[in-house]
Amino acid sequence: MIPEIGHFALILALCVAIVQGSLPIYGAAVGNSALMAVAKPAARAQFLLVLIAFCSLGYAFAEKDFSVLYVAATSNSQLPLHYRLAAIWGAHEGSLLLWTFILTLWMFAVTLFSKHLPETMRSRILGVMGLVSVGFLLFMLTVSNPFERLIPAAPDGRDLNPLLQDPGMVIHPPMLYMGYVGFSVAFAFAIAALLGGNLDAAWARWSRPWTTVAWCFLTVGIAMGSGWAYYELGWGGWWFWDPVENASFMPWLAGTALIHSLAVTDKRGGFKVWTVLLAIMAFSLSLLGTFLVRSGVLTSVHAFATDPKRGLFILMFLAVVIGGSLALYAWRAPRVGLGGSFSMVSREGMLLANNVLLIAAMGSVLLGTLYPLFLDALDLGKISVGPPYFDSVFAPLMAPAIFLMGVGPLAQWKKADLPDLARRLKWALGVSVVTALVLPFVMGKWTPLLSLGLLLAIWIVTTAVVTLRERLAHVTGDNFSDRMGAVSRSYWGMLLAHVGVAVFIVGVTMVKGFETESDVRMNVGETATIGGYTFRFDGTQDVVGPNYTAARGTFHVSRDGRDTTILYPEKRRYPVQNQVMTEAAIDPGLLRDLYVSLGEPLEDGAWSVRLYHKPFVDWIWGGCLIMALGGALAISDRRYRLARRKQEPAVAPSTRPARRKVA
Amino acid sequence: MNRFLLPLSIFVVVVGFLGIGLTLNPREIPSPLIGKAAPEFSQPQLYDQEKTLSPADLKGKVWLLNFWASWCSGCKTEHPVLMELAESGQVPIYGMDYKDQRDEALAWLQRWGNPYPVVGVDEAGRVGINYGVYGVPETYVIDKQGVIRYKQIGPLDPDTVAKKILPLVQQLESQ
Numbered sequence: 001m002i003p004e005i006g007h008f009a010l011i012l013a014l015c016v017a018i019v020q021g022s023l024p025i026y027g028a029a030v031g032n033s034a035l036m037a038v039a040k041p042a043a044r045a046q047f048l049l050v051l052i053a054f055c056s057l058g059y060a061f062a063e064k065d066f067s068v069l070y071v072a073a074t075s076n077s078q079l080p081l082h083y084r085l086a087a088i089w090g091a092h093e094g095s096l097l098l099w100t101f102i103l104t105l106w107m108f109a110v111t112l113f114s115k116h117l118p119e120t121m122r123s124r125i126l127g128v129m130g131l132v133s134v135g136f137l138l139f140m141l142t143v144s145n146p147f148e149r150l151i152p153a154a155p156d157g158r159d160l161n162p163l164l165q166d167p168g169m170v171i172h173p174p175m176l177y178m179g180y181v182g183f184s185v186a187f188a189f190a191i192a193a194l195l196g197g198n199l200d201a202a203w204a205r206w207s208r209p210w211t212t213v214a215w216c217f218l219t220v221g222i223a224m225g226s227g228w229a230y231y232e233l234g235w236g237g238w239w240f241w242d243p244v245e246n247a248s249f250m251p252w253l254a255g256t257a258l259i260h261s262l263a264v265t266d267k268r269g270g271f272k273v274w275t276v277l278l279a280i281m282a283f284s285l286s287l288l289g290t291f292l293v294r295s296g297v298l299t300s301v302h303a304f305a306t307d308p309k310r311g312l313f314i315l316m317f318l319a320v321v322i323g324g325s326l327a328l329y330a331w332r333a334p335r336v337g338l339g340g341s342f343s344m345v346s347r348e349g350m351l352l353a354n355n356v357l358l359i360a361a362m363g364s365v366l367l368g369t370l371y372p373l374f375l376d377a378l379d380l381g382k383i384s385v386g387p388p389y390f391d392s393v394f395a396p397l398m399a400p401a402i403f404l405m406g407v408g409p410l411a412q413w414k415k416a417d418l419p420d421l422a423r424r425l426k427w428a429l430g431v432s433v434v435t436a437l438v439l440p441f442v443m444g445k446w447t448p449l450l451s452l453g454l455l456l457a458i459w460i461v462t463t464a465v466v467t468l469r470e471r472l473a474h475v476t477g478d479n480f481s482d483r484m485g486a487v488s489r490s491y492w493g494m495l496l497a498h499v500g501v502a503v504f505i506v507g508v509t510m511v512k513g514f515e516t517e518s519d520v521r522m523n524v525g526e527t528a529t530i531g532g533y534t535f536r537f538d539g540t541q542d543v544v545g546p547n548y549t550a551a552r553g554t555f556h557v558s559r560d561g562r563d564t565t566i567l568y569p570e571k572r573r574y575p576v577q578n579q580v581m582t583e584a585a586i587d588p589g590l591l592r593d594l595y596v597s598l599g600e601p602l603e604d605g606a607w608s609v610r611l612y613h614k615p616f617v618d619w620i621w622g623g624c625l626i627m628a629l630g631g632a633l634a635i636s637d638r639r640y641r642l643a644r645r646k647q648e649p650a651v652a653p654s655t656r657p658a659r660r661k662v663a
Numbered sequence: 664m665n666r667f668l669l670p671l672s673i674f675v676v677v678v679g680f681l682g683i684g685l686t687l688n689p690r691e692i693p694s695p696l697i698g699k700a701a702p703e704f705s706q707p708q709l710y711d712q713e714k715t716l717s718p719a720d721l722k723g724k725v726w727l728l729n730f731w732a733s734w735c736s737g738c739k740t741e742h743p744v745l746m747e748l749a750e751s752g753q754v755p756i757y758g759m760d761y762k763d764q765r766d767e768a769l770a771w772l773q774r775w776g777n778p779y780p781v782v783g784v785d786e787a788g789r790v791g792i793n794y795g796v797y798g799v800p801e802t803y804v805i806d807k808q809g810v811i812r813y814k815q816i817g818p819l820d821p822d823t824v825a826k827k828i829l830p831l832v833q834q835l836e837s838q
Contacts, residue, residue: 240736242736273667277670280670281670284674291681311685312685315678315681315682315685318678318681319678322674323671323674323675323678326670326671326674327671329667329670329671330665330667330668330670330671333667334665334667370677370680372798373680373681373684374680375797376684377680377683377684380797383797383798383816384735384736384737384798384799384800384817385798386732386734386735386736386798386799387734388734388762517770519770519773519774599774608774610774
């Protein structure tokens with residue numbers, strides 16, 4: 001009964017979405033406020049209906065209702081409750097339901113925080129989001145219904161893929177989808193602005209916080225996925241340039257470019273056309289990512305739930321949504337006109353260069369991801385494009401972008417003076433170069449890449465210090481703490497996010513430069529030393545988990561005769577799908593991770609064992625979290641809170657001249 | 664052309680390819696280079712860098728040449744198939760470690776097992792260019808006269824080995 005309620009709620013949601021996607025947009029076009037007023041209640045009703053559907057499916061999983069095909073296919077009576085609930089998004093149908101649910105959640109958020117928007121704008125935004133929702137609801141109801149019944153019911157379920165039975169599964173997909181789908185808001189803003197023909201600074205100001213929130217979620221989502229792969233796959237790798245990873249990384253690159261371009265449109269009125277294109281691009285890449293993951297056109301380690309038959313529907317949907325918006329762009333954008341002029345050496349110029357580099361990087365990732373498909377379609381053969389391509393293309397594009405990241409915040413808008421910039425940055429450059437050249441020697445190994453990575457990281461930090469010092473000199477305040485407080489939170493957020501990039505680069509550079517690993521056969525009582533740490537293997541014990549049995553190894557780790565930690569890696573066997581999983585044991589630390597995973601059992605209780613010493617690896621994810629924190633700080637800025645409290649268009653920058661001097 | 668139409672045009676091309684992509688099986692096999700003499704090379708061996716691997720040394724026997732790399736996920740997929748084929752002893756598989764790093768390649772073989780009697784190293788990818796390697800893994804069946812008889816692009820699977828590779832090898836052996 002409950003699954004039928006869920007199914008029915010989805011059908012109703014589709015009807016509501018059709019209304020929401022048509023009447024308000026038409027109303028905005030003809031100026032009928034009664035039709036426009038439909039948007040808000042429709043969006044809320046749709047949220048409620050999809051919530052009901054989502055909870056119904058959750059209930060079916062919680063109650064182990066194996067008469068629902070999807071539940072029987074992705075869970076099992078022995079699967080613990082939290083993984084049964086996470087199994088909602090464990091395969092295709094439920095992932096779509098999660099996607100749609102999060103879309104309606106964002107819609108609901110728009111209805112809550114859009115009181116200050118003009119009615120036409122809000123109706124168009126919700127209308128566009130309604131149309132996107134129509135596509136996903138139709139997709140579910142026609143070819144991927146999560147509530148389909150299995151009569152007679154299965155005696156037990158086929159279980160969730162053991163690889164997915166991990167705390168990462170509970171939070172990684174929702175986070176990632178919050179980011180993916182969050183770009184639909186910026187997209188809807190852009191389409192609404194194109195429809196209305198009013199691409200002005202106000203539009204950019206409204207889109208900014210939404211874009212930043214989505215970007216924060218996506219950043220955290222990708223970082224969690226990477227961390228999950230790191231400890232779950234037992235390889236110690238953290239990024240594989242797998243098509244599905246790329247699918248989440250491309251919207252991130254476009255979204256990062258969008259955030260910066262929006263800043264220019266907001267503050268200077270420039271880049272309007274470019275910003276609109278980026279907004280369309282970021283969401284289009286999210287949709288493309290969904291297509292790549294769900295259609296099976298590319299082979300990937302993530303191919304848990306692919307079905308080529310469904311690919312056609314997503315492709316048509318993709319063609320309508322992206323093709324439609326790009327056609328609208330081609331039609332409307334020429335009338336927008338250009339923003340104010342600026343010289344190439346200016347903050348606008350540098351942000352533009354950074355944008356171009358980010359989009360070029362995105363394009364090269366896209367090319368690498370789709371290249372096997374292109375060749376295949378042209379009947380030129382099958383290939384696998386791997387890290388050698390991505391590493392060699394990506395780093396040279398990012399290095400200048402990061403150099404500019406240091407200079408940009410110091411440059412004046414419109415026209416900056418190059419000799420003046422050089423003078424202000426000379427000590428930052430000096431410190432960076434000297435440290436980057438010398439530090440690797442101190443650490444005992446010098447390679448060009450090691451130096452380059454450190455150079456970029458130190459450059460970001462030193463230029464951030466210079467930027468902050470100059471900023472503090474310009475704000476008013478009697479003492480230091482007053483001045484610190486007078487710097488806006490969005491400015492702090494920007495600096496923090498940039499420092500996050502530096503932390504990330506340090507992590508990548510140090511891991512690549514100094515990691516050591518060892519593949520050894522270990523008898524009970526034997527020791528192996530790696531990175532200065534001695535691992536003693538004390539044998540394995542059999543343990544029984546809720547739905548698996550495992551051999552659990554015990555490793556005593558010591559350094560210079562002192563105990564560091566004890567690690568318990570496991571080799572698990574999940575009987576339902578008869579799968580063997582490696583559960584690595586990690587001792588994380590600020591400066592290094594120690595990582596042990598069990599290979600295969602050998603005779604006499606000996607095992608093949610993989611040991612890793614990974615310096616600074618946690619800085620990779622730490623850097624991502626700092627970036628996201630920077631984003632969160634930026635949206636907690638005064639002007640957004642003020643805007644909401646006063647329920648009027650956001651405070652114009654001109655009302656606070658003292659703090660805007662160097663903005 | 665109107666520059667505002669450019670994004671739409673690019674997108675139309677991409678959608679065209681994605682559409683074709685849907686009709687293709689990503690694991691199907693095309694076949695160039697068949698019937699031509701296997702390009703000559705002389706590459707250092709992975710384990711014993713003093714020695715070399717060269718097709719000239721293998722004249723008179725039927726053998727497989729398998730391009731692989733430790734960074735290639737498809738190679739991991741096909742690895743158990745190679746191991747089984749090697750254990751059966753029906754045909755020798757010579758490996759070519761393609762654009763890879765020596766220590767990583769050695770670790771990879773230690774971790775997953777080594778099906779190859781000899782592994783050559785093609786660090787710069789020159790041999791790959793001569794053989795028209797688009798990517799790894801790729802496997803060539805080479806006959807007693809040193810002529811390429813079959814090319815597998817992408818991972819080998821048990822079905823292909825049983826239905827195509829082994830019958831072909833037997834036929835070539837009897838010639």
